[in-house]
Amino acid sequence: xxxxxxxxxxxxxxxxxxxxxxxxxxxxxxxxxxxxxxxxxxxxxxxxxxxxxxxxxxxxxxxxxxxxxxxxxxxxxxxxxx
Numbered sequence: 001x002x003x004x005x006x007x008x009x010x011x012x013x014x015x016x017x018x019x020x021x022x023x024x025x026x027x028x029x030x031x032x033x034x035x036x037x038x039x040x041x042x043x044x045x046x047x048x049x050x051x052x053x054x055x056x057x058x059x060x061x062x063x064x065x066x067x068x069x070x071x072x073x074x075x076x077x078x079x080x081x082x
Contacts, residue, residue: 002026013081 003026011019030038039054040046073079 002029 003023006022006026011022014022035055036051039051070079
């Protein structure tokens with residue numbers, strides 16, 4: 001899904017090397033099962049609620065990073081690039 005979305009949108013504005021780098025990055029994305037297994041602690045039983053809490057904390061951190069990057073882009077006037 002991510003690869004298809006990229007190919008339909010941003011790839012049209014990127015050079016060959018950038019498209020290849022994005023392709024490699026997309027291949028490195030983890031699956032849902034991998035993420036859940038990484039969150040689980042093998043030494044103690046972790047229920048679905050604890051996993052959801054961990055994911056919520058992860059999302060909060062990711063949103064913080066996204067907001068900071070957006071501010072940097074905005075300060076350099078690069079949000080409107082094609």
